[in-house]
Amino acid sequence: MKDRLIKIYHGFGLPRLIISVFLLALIIVAAGTDLSVPGLLSDSLVRIGQNGIYVLAMIPSIQAGAGLNFGLPVGVIAGMVGVLVSMENSLMGFGGFLVALLVAIPLGTIAGYLYSLLLNRVAGQEMMVGTYVGFSVVAGMCIFWLMAPFSNPALIWPVGGQGLRVTLTLVDTFGGTLNNFLAFQIFGLTVPTGLLLFYALLAFLLWLFLRSKPGVAMEVVGRNPRFAVASGLNINSYRSVGIVLSTVLAAIGYVVYAQSFGFAQLYNGPLMTAFPAVAAVLIGGASTREAKVVNAIIGVILFQTLLTVAMPVTNQLVEGNISEIARVIVSNGMILYALTRVTGGEQA
Amino acid sequence: MSVPVLEMKAISKSFYGNQVLNNINLTVNKGEIHCLVGENGAGKSTLMNILFGMSVITDTGGYDGDILINGSSVAFNSPKAAIEAGIGMVHQEFMLLPGFTVTENIKLNREDTKPNVFSRVLGRKMETLNRKKMASDARSALDKLGMSIDEWVPVAGLPVGYLQFVEIAREIDKENLQLLVLDEPTAVLTESEAEQFLTVVQRLADSGISILFITHRLDEVMAVANHITILKDGELVRSGRTGEFTIAQMAELMVGRKVETSGRISSEKREKAKTKVLEVRDLAVDMPGERLRGIDLDVYEGEILGIGGLAGHGKIALANGVMGLYTSRGQVRYQGIDVPLNNPREALNLGLAFVSEDRRGVGLVLEDSIANNIVLTSMQTQEKFLKPGPLKLKDQKQITAHALESIERFDIRCTGPEQIVRRLSGGNQQKVCIARAFTQNPKLLFVSEPTRGIDVGAKSRVLELIVELNRMGVTVVITSSELAELRSISDRIAIIYEGKLSGILAPDAPDVEYGLLMAGKSLEEVGIGERQTN
Numbered sequence: 001m002k003d004r005l006i007k008i009y010h011g012f013g014l015p016r017l018i019i020s021v022f023l024l025a026l027i028i029v030a031a032g033t034d035l036s037v038p039g040l041l042s043d044s045l046v047r048i049g050q051n052g053i054y055v056l057a058m059i060p061s062i063q064a065g066a067g068l069n070f071g072l073p074v075g076v077i078a079g080m081v082g083v084l085v086s087m088e089n090s091l092m093g094f095g096g097f098l099v100a101l102l103v104a105i106p107l108g109t110i111a112g113y114l115y116s117l118l119l120n121r122v123a124g125q126e127m128m129v130g131t132y133v134g135f136s137v138v139a140g141m142c143i144f145w146l147m148a149p150f151s152n153p154a155l156i157w158p159v160g161g162q163g164l165r166v167t168l169t170l171v172d173t174f175g176g177t178l179n180n181f182l183a184f185q186i187f188g189l190t191v192p193t194g195l196l197l198f199y200a201l202l203a204f205l206l207w208l209f210l211r212s213k214p215g216v217a218m219e220v221v222g223r224n225p226r227f228a229v230a231s232g233l234n235i236n237s238y239r240s241v242g243i244v245l246s247t248v249l250a251a252i253g254y255v256v257y258a259q260s261f262g263f264a265q266l267y268n269g270p271l272m273t274a275f276p277a278v279a280a281v282l283i284g285g286a287s288t289r290e291a292k293v294v295n296a297i298i299g300v301i302l303f304q305t306l307l308t309v310a311m312p313v314t315n316q317l318v319e320g321n322i323s324e325i326a327r328v329i330v331s332n333g334m335i336l337y338a339l340t341r342v343t344g345g346e347q348a
Numbered sequence: 349m350s351v352p353v354l355e356m357k358a359i360s361k362s363f364y365g366n367q368v369l370n371n372i373n374l375t376v377n378k379g380e381i382h383c384l385v386g387e388n389g390a391g392k393s394t395l396m397n398i399l400f401g402m403s404v405i406t407d408t409g410g411y412d413g414d415i416l417i418n419g420s421s422v423a424f425n426s427p428k429a430a431i432e433a434g435i436g437m438v439h440q441e442f443m444l445l446p447g448f449t450v451t452e453n454i455k456l457n458r459e460d461t462k463p464n465v466f467s468r469v470l471g472r473k474m475e476t477l478n479r480k481k482m483a484s485d486a487r488s489a490l491d492k493l494g495m496s497i498d499e500w501v502p503v504a505g506l507p508v509g510y511l512q513f514v515e516i517a518r519e520i521d522k523e524n525l526q527l528l529v530l531d532e533p534t535a536v537l538t539e540s541e542a543e544q545f546l547t548v549v550q551r552l553a554d555s556g557i558s559i560l561f562i563t564h565r566l567d568e569v570m571a572v573a574n575h576i577t578i579l580k581d582g583e584l585v586r587s588g589r590t591g592e593f594t595i596a597q598m599a600e601l602m603v604g605r606k607v608e609t610s611g612r613i614s615s616e617k618r619e620k621a622k623t624k625v626l627e628v629r630d631l632a633v634d635m636p637g638e639r640l641r642g643i644d645l646d647v648y649e650g651e652i653l654g655i656g657g658l659a660g661h662g663k664i665a666l667a668n669g670v671m672g673l674y675t676s677r678g679q680v681r682y683q684g685i686d687v688p689l690n691n692p693r694e695a696l697n698l699g700l701a702f703v704s705e706d707r708r709g710v711g712l713v714l715e716d717s718i719a720n721n722i723v724l725t726s727m728q729t730q731e732k733f734l735k736p737g738p739l740k741l742k743d744q745k746q747i748t749a750h751a752l753e754s755i756e757r758f759d760i761r762c763t764g765p766e767q768i769v770r771r772l773s774g775g776n777q778q779k780v781c782i783a784r785a786f787t788q789n790p791k792l793l794f795v796s797e798p799t800r801g802i803d804v805g806a807k808s809r810v811l812e813l814i815v816e817l818n819r820m821g822v823t824v825v826i827t828s829s830e831l832a833e834l835r836s837i838s839d840r841i842a843i844i845y846e847g848k849l850s851g852i853l854a855p856d857a858p859d860v861e862y863g864l865l866m867a868g869k870s871l872e873e874v875g876i877g878e879r880q881t882n
Contacts, residue, residue, distance in 0.1 A: 213740040216720075217728050224713045230673060230704060231725040232693030290715065 013285050015337075019302050033316045038188035040309050046179065047304040049195035049317065050260040053253030055284070055300040056206055056275035057246045061126075062208065062291040064242020065222030066119055068281070071130035072113050072274035073138050075250025078108035080141075080266065082251065083258050084164070087150045087173050096174035097259055104251040112247025116240035123239075127288070131274070138271045145266045168264045175262040189256045195260055205292045207244070218242050222289070279303060279334040306330065351419040352377050353527050353558040354435075359413035361394055361405065368394050368580045369411070376575075377528060381549065381559045383569045383590075386579035387602055387658065387866075394563050395579070396529055400430045400437065434526035438533055442511045446504040451479075451486040453503050454518045459486070474704030480704075489517040492555070493548050498872075509541035513548070520552065528552065529560045534568060535660070546572050564658055566595045566867040578602055597861025603831065623649040625792055625823050626670075631678035632847075633662070633669030640665040641847030642678065647792070647825055652818050654855070655827040658866055661758040662681030663827050664705055667794035671695045671702045673710070682792065695730045701790035703781045705797035705827070711781040712769050719751035719765035721780050726787045754783040758813060775806020782813055793817065796827040811837055831862060 009017070011136025031037050054072060061069035082104025086096045115133065122129045146163040150156060154172070155164050169175070209215045209286075221228040221238040228235055258264045281291060284299020307327055314322055356374040360367070371389045376382045381812075386392050397404055398411045401424030405411060405796060414424055417433050424430040427437075444453045460482050461467075461475035486499040491543045495513050497506070503514060512533055519528055520529040528550070534542040543704040549572055553559050563569060569576060570590065577587040585601045626647035633640040640662040645655050669676035672692040680687040688694045695702075704710040712721055726732040727742065733750065735743045751765035758779040762772060769780060785793055795814055798805040815837050818824045828834050834841050843850040843865035850865040867879060 208739065208741065211741050212732055213727060213731070213742070216724070216742055220713060220716075220724055220728070223715055224709075226706075226710045227713050227724075229692055230671070230702065230710050232696045232729050 015283070016285060016298060016302065019283065019306065020119040023302065023306055023309065026306075026313050029317070030309060030313050033313070034107060036188070037310055040312065041305075042188075042190040044305040044308040045190075045196065046192050046260060047308055048300050049179075049192055049199045050257050051253075051276065051304055052199040052296070052300045053202055053249055054254055054273060055205060055280045055296040056203055057249035057253060057291070058243035058277055058281040058286070059206060059210075059291045059293060059296055060218070060242040060249070060283075062286060062288065063215075063222050064218045064239045065123075065225065065289075066116075066126040066243055066246075067130075067241055067288045068127055068274075068278045069130060069243070069246045069250070070127050070274045070278065071115055071119075071133040071137075072250045072277060073248075073270045074111050075108050075247035076254045076273050077137060077141050078247070079104040079251035079254025079258070080264065080270065081107055082255055083170075083264050084148075084155065084168075086141035087155060087168065087170070087264075087336065088150050090152065090154075092173055093177050094174070097177050097255065100174070100255045100258075101250065101252060102257050105248055105259060108248040108251030109244055111251075112244035113240060113249060115222050119243055120236045120239055129314065134274055135271065138268060142267050164266055166265065166267055166269075168266070170258055170262050170264060172257050177259050178256060179260050192260070195256070198256060202249070203293050206245075206249075214238070239295070256344040275335065276303065278329055279331040282337070283334050303331075303334070350378060352416075353380075353418060354560070355414075355416040355419075356395070356399070357414040357416070359395065359398060359411060359415075361398060361411040363408055369398075372413075372579070372582075372584050374577055374584075374587075376558045376560055378526075378558055379553050379556045380574045381553045381561055381572050382575045382577065383573035384560060384562045384577050384579065385566070385569060385598060385602060386566075390579040390602075391582040392579055393531070394582075396437070396531065396560075396562070399424075399435065399529070400427045401425050402427060431522070432524075432808045434524040435529065436522060436525050436527070437529040438512070438515045438519060438530045438531065440535060442515060444503050444511060444514060447502060448799060449500050449502050450490070450497065450506075450514055450517075451483050453514055454486045454489060454499075454521050455482045456518070458522070470638035483526075485521055486517065489521040490522060493517055493702070494544075494551070494553075509537050509545075512537060512541075512545065516548070516552075520557070525557060527558045527560060529562070530566065531562045533561075534563060534565060542568070551828065555662075564867055566598050566864075566869065569598065570595060572725075589870050595867075595869060596860050596864060599867055599869070600860035603859050603861075603866065604862035625649045625683060626825075627679075627681040628666070628670070629679040629681075631666070631669055631676060631680060633665035633674050633676040635662070635665040635668055635674040636716045638662050638664045638668075638858045639678075639847050640669060640844070643844070643847070643849050645842060645849060647823060649823055650818070650821065651839040652815070652824045652826060652836035652837055654841035654860070655825065656829075656831050656834050656841055656846060657844035657850070658864070659829060661844050663844040665847075666794055666844070667702055667796050667825065667827055670703075671700065671794060673702075673704075693729065696725070696788070699789075699791045701725075701785040701788045701793045703778075703785050703793070703798060705800065707774070707777055707781060711784075714768070714770040716769060717766045718760065718762055718769055718772070718780055719747050721769050722751050722787055722829060723747050725784055726789075730788065732787075750787065758783045758786075759809060773803070773806070775810065778802055778806070778810050779813070782810070782817075786817060790822060792825070794825045794827070797829060799824065799828065799830065799833060807833075824868045 027037060030040060041159055057072060057075065058068055061067065082100040085103045086100040091099050117127065118133065119126045148164060150164060155168055157163055157165055178194040179192040180197055183193050184191055217233050218238045218241055220231065221233055221235050225235050280303035281296050281301040284295035285304050286295040310326060354376040356372060356583045359369055359372040361369040370394060384392050387666065406425055408646065422433060460478040462478045464476045467474040483499050490497065490499060493513050493516060495541060497510055499708065503511065534545055537545055546568060549559055559572065567871045573590045576590055576593055577690060578585045578598060580602060609671050624646045628643060628645040630642045630644060630877060631640060632642045637660055643666065655666055665674065668674045670680050670687065672690050672695050676689045680689065682698050682700065687698060708714060723733045727734065733743050733747050735741045748765055755762060755765060760779045769777060798810050798814065811833060815825060816825055826834065826838065838855050840852055841855060842852045845866065845868040850868060851871060853861055853865065
């Protein structure tokens, strides 16, 4: 029994244990104030499902040796175009959601492939280059949003009729489609079943891929490219596979995020999407060289719950709006912590 | 007789308890060319590092013994001190700045300067270069060497042979130069350049500078040396005037081993089939530092072919070239089928396997488990260890079973198949590499430097494993820097010299023949008849 506990502890890791204890403490504190604990937990569940796919997107790029995918906005924008095409045609419910995916996935594949061609040329500096690719793509797309040939009045500026609005609402189209699917209440807790199921499905598919022959090849390429060459593998093509997968997951992630959030924020909206996802996967125990699906799952649960619970609790305890500052410190601090542990693996 | 320029007395040095030099005595007289001869690892560079007060020596606890320059005892604690005492060194790798001119390289950090307005205020660091004086100094240094190149051309475009001369010009420009150390200076030169070089060395010696010349080329030694010292395994084997040696004797002294009488592991002579498995024709491999310049070699079915030679001569490149890991040209036929070069996948598909000399860099995925390391290559190239079905999922059960079997068969000491390979000792890592190659079920196995960096016990186990695989019908091509090891298991041994095949010997051929081939002499040249080797 003792051995098993020690083994579980080693598998889980000290950082995650500390965060879990801290989280538990926060929840207990929350219960002491006039905050609704089930409400906080319901919010957490929604945010876990909403952000979970972005965190999954980190895994293929890490495994392929390209590090954390700071260029997540490349995929997010593909997802955004998907959502917009679906909204342009005023598609509702699951139809709208599926059409958004059908547009987003091929676009994400193309964008991801082009992005991978770039990253293959800057091997070793993917994270730095990716960050700026992400920023540049967001800025470049600002021009596109202004000139894009959308004509649905719900999307474009009401006066002048040219260019897309900054914030679009999905309430009338497919907002909440997944969240409300099979949703139920228990102990005052609302469970967004569809959202969580969809997330679980993608996590399972990714897990399967990582155990398949190409998945293993991708991992070998990431861990030791010279070994991979000696085993007859083409390094660049497997790196591309990882980056394309990551970008496509980001595209799907955006469609899911938008339907859950209920709004689509264009222009500078996706600028920072990569950072919380990076922080989450690192909290989950991944390093810049090695990541498992379970790291992404644990990470998104801890990170999003922490943010959801910590914000109102600190607001209750401390006068003034300190929660936003706390969020920035926590998420960037986590990235910093994890990047200093590049050796990663078992120690992280 | 006058006081010797350099005397090294009873020099000993050990690195972490590992004796690399034992009681070496060396005397260099004024105007003498003293040749230092020995295999790689004989201790030549360590001796020179001691002479130069390099930090590798001082950081590891210094050395024992005395060094005397012109009769007075010295102990250099930095190369700068050695240079100030009048010792110059020309390195094997060129230490020149490509973008600078010949003059600037010769005068680097010893520039002639003249005062100007700023220097009077701010000190000597601000003085202007006296380019005219520098150019004329450089010119005269070059003239001394009989070099016609202009002193103002940038070094970048000069042919390799010239760079060596620029380096020497830099050394002789130092006014107090008494002793010049040349570390394998002719290794990168063509034959005619080397000849010119030796003339220059001779001329320098005549002008009164003593030369300590390190080389592998025994005919050069015979041509220029006054005095010869032979090192082997950190010991001085023999030292004497040039007239006391023949090339054959030198070769024998250089290579011969006093140990390794353990006998051949594969002692019984086998009836070997005469079927060629692999035919290599004019293979040139562009592997940095180990270039192969066109080699013809046949490998017969069922044999163990050893590939030997000194470091840097290209023996390592053969396996890497055939396996497609480095750019190569030429023709390789395996069982009558052309092996496409520069394509590792095709080589693997044809049933060739490779245990790389770079165990940690190429041979293993260090962060991965033993089990995965063993099966990865087979999984990717032969679709083994996969569950049936379109998804091609890996079959963990089968992988674990195979890993357990391999651990048993290859005697890998570990906590279990899931242990991370990085945690294993060198010998056990090597066994994992061999297990991986074996899992590919190869017909022809290339093994490079299988015992490098592993302890003695594991060494013999690894060699036994290779012989066992050979007994099971795998043809083996083994490359090793340790001749004794090759001779203990090979059926034939090919010696590579300067990227070419120098000759093929039987494992029981005398030391002298090995020494000669490794020094680039053919056997007929020195009057030893061609032996039947196959």
